Amino acid sequence: MENRITKLFTKKDKEILSLYFTAGYPELNDTETIISTLEKHGADLIEVGMPFSDPVADGVVIQKSSEIALDNGMTIHLLFEQLKEIRKHVSVPLILMGYLNPVMQFGIENFCKKCSEIGIDGTIIPDLPLEVYESEYKTIFETYSLSNIFLITTQTSDDRIRKIDGLSSGFIYMVSSSSTTGAKGAVDQEQLAYFERISKMELRSKRLIGFGISDKHTFQRACGYSNGAIIGSAFISSITGVGTVTEKVIQFMKKFD
């Protein structure tokens, strides 16, 4: 079957709205509700975070949601259990995002196999470097039709970006600035120069911009230089607090109508 991420980009290559949330947050069993509500209200792509005890690439919001999700009892096993039936009613591309150690303990091959059975389309594993992926894991991921998404940052050299472009299926995740997730609000001059530099490279891969995208304004600004953007910390903050999670997701998505 065709990978849903690839399929998405053939239908739509502008203003792709991707949302990230941590599985098991705010409540252990909110995963399916959040996914289906997001799809219903306009999300083009959804990244489901697998919480880790030591998320070094993440800022305070995702650290906190991960901690609570783990306290709630979230595990990769449980997440797969929760997502088992998801393809019966959700067709939006799904990406699992998390750190390498829990995936390694689950077993890389076993993990990829499970993803494929459920209908997961891609993975983002920030601490799995390109070189290790290429030499140890690439064939396994390809066997199970999983797109492993790589990150680039303001610091990534043109040569390396070309290499990542060559290895990417799905899209390239452009980290908007030199930062952990959620760290910066506004789009500044340095970022714009970086966005322009990448635009001019005419890469073969689609690009989504993430980190520091928080509202319609920053979203549209990012979309001017890419195929779309990813919102994580701001979305997680918005589903925190009183009210049902469904209502809060709808409230948040309304801002992007």
Place this chain on the structure above:
Amino acid sequence: MNYQSDDKGYYGMFGGAFIPEMMHQNIDQLQNSYIDIIESKSFKDEFKLLLQDYAGRPSPLYYSDRLSDHYKTHIYLKREDLNHTGSHKINNTIGQILLAKRLGKTRIIAETGAGQHGVATATVCARAGLECIVYMGAVDVARQSPNVEKMKMLGAEVRAVQSGSKTLKDATNEAIRDWINNPVDTHYIIGSVVGPHPYPDMVARFQSVISEEIRIQLKLKVGRETPDYVIACVGGGSNAAGSFYHFLHEPSVKLIAVEAAGLGVETGESAATTQLGKPGILHGSRSLLMQTADGQVIEPYSISAGLDYPGIGPMHANLFTTQRAQFLNATDTEALEAALYLSQKEGIIPALESAHALAALNKIEFKPDDIVVVNVSGRGDKDMETFL
């Protein structure tokens, strides 16, 4: 067998560089330049001179009559506690600050557990005139307050870390996040033989002066360069790496690494990684790691802030797996008793970390003519509140 790292930073199956892309540029630069820089003549000359005139090296190798009598063997204490700033940590920070200067970095960050590495980093930053920020778990800020005061007096900013168990692991997470947010001007001085390649190898090289000196000093004292035993405590493992370094390929030298058992290995309150851990990835390298079946890192426990870490350097993971080193452990109580014993028999108050190495003397059957070197990695001033 080779017990050093290969050119990709692997010690057998352990090591490597498992880093987010945000750290790639800095780590790549270090990987490609560290050997050339630290092996250059100008670097070596400057490093050696500072170790001698600033840190006070060589540190003495002291024959302990009373411990030797008690254990009926020959015991030498490598006196890293007598270094400037009170521990072996200064060896590495001098090396890394010289490296940072050559890389043109102007801002230094570090993590610290017991505060010894934090003080050693603040010290070299003061001398070099560089901004210094030290991340320290909030629990450790409370239990090692003399070192916090020292860092502040030296001009460093100490940031108390409130996440996780609020100890060394969490301080390390926060330092990594700082580096991700400040990739251009900042160098991260990691204090132990942990982290992504090239840190484990680089820190081991800077600490290897310990075993280099032991060889020379033993030759003068007993006519041979190699002891029968070298004993050192292991948290991340930098003092052990330095003490073992020049003996790794001398099979006659028994290497003894001593981990913190906390309340006891089986109690759930322990930091004995080789006993409780399995292969995993934390802080940029594959090593042994205390973790749940689901791959979440388990919060360790030890009375000693410097050993309170759920992992171990990849070099040590390999020494354990290949059985090149023997791994023992000592409980909080055993370490406290060993600290008291050394204080009252030799007039040397060791750091709580080093006391774990001393406690291991009770767990080994020595022969009367054995030559045993124990690395006293630091002094106990910072631990007085715990001791009393």
